[in-house]
Amino acid sequence: MTRIIDLFGGAPCLSVELWPPRSEAAEARLAASLDRLDLLRPAFASITYGAAGSTRDRTHDLVVSLQRDHGTTAMAHLACAAHSRAELVDILVRYRDAGIENVLALRGDPPMDATEPLPDGELGHAAALVELVRSVGPFCIAVAAHPAGHPEAAGLVEDRRRLAEKLALADFAITQFFYDVDEYLRLVEDLAALGVTKPVVPGVMPITSVRTLERMAALSGCAVPDALVERITRADGPDEVRRVGVEIAIELCGKLLAEGVPGLHFYTMNQFTSTVEICRALGLAPPEAPTAG
Ligand code: FAD
DSSP: OOOGGGGTTSSOEEEEEEOOOSSHHHHHHHHHHHHHHHHHOOSEEEEOOOTTSTTHHHHHHHHHHHHHTSOOOEEEEEEOTTOOHHHHHHHHHHHHHTTOOEEEEEOOOOOTTOSSOOOOOSOOSHHHHHHHHHHHSOOEEEEEEOTTOOTTOSOHHHHHHHHHHHHHHSSEEEEEEOSOHHHHHHHHHHHHHTTOOOOEEEEEOOOOOHHHHHHHHHHHTOOOOHHHHHHHHHSOSHHHHHHHHHHHHHHHHHHHHHTTOSEEEEEOTTOOHHHHHHHHHTTSSOOOOOOOO
16 A cells, blocks of 8 residues: 655656556557566556546546556556536545545546537636545545646636646645746745745657657647757657657756756657666666677
């Protein structure tokens, strides 16, 4: 039994984000690649949630099986945007009764391919979900943070104020991915100036393809620096793009570790190869075992 907040304060915590598989084939692929995850020995794995409720059971099942059968501390993402209060309580009670102690409380976004807006839920913002999660059980609660500001926010000052209020209720934050270390440092400084010094774990997305980078950046509002776009677009072919993506992430993580971050949270999209390479290069994962012969 591990509350994630108790893991911070020593060596940086390595963590990964996974998606609940959408098909039997994807489930088999994930099961087959979980041994790559073992190479990383992550402090915890977090599992995403489809804000419309589409992954309700799949997120639950993966969280519980990772924790129970795989021995990995698991954190359930939960998005309030499209749910009633009673539905959220049902989901949380099920987690509590299954021995899950860690929840990432989110508002949620419509899926990337959605044509309709999300139906209206009862809680407007993630801070209200944090309060609801607290009322259901002794969960450790994380929240989302956006280093450059949330794309819908009226302004950065207002967004920081809302984030500080939300994080004051929660235990720690994980950021949206970013490629400019100064954006992260400014976020931590701004929160401290607002009196909130809880751990803020930087989110890192290793670039594996130009298309994924463009889609994810558009969805999250992350501005990708021109020099980085140039470096990636100069890469010749998918293997070279992935190699340059690993190189960029190693540089970014190296700078973040030098700043004393509480951890590194990798958006893996269920592909662990790049994350393993990055962590090995940084000395955060055991080196590759020599092959016999
Ligand atoms: P909020 O904290 O509610 O903020 C949303 C906006 O509302 C901000 O602009 C904020 O400034 C504003 N705001 C906050 N409180 C108030 C208030 N009281 N009055 C007026 N305005 C207010 N999405 C998913 O659908 N599923 C996932 O699994 C998922 N995982 C994520 C994991 C991480 C680590 C991160 C960083 C994001 C994740 N997201 C996920 C995306 C997230 O749901 C979106 O970024 C969403 O648009 C905002 O979520 P939030 O929890 O930050 O919302």
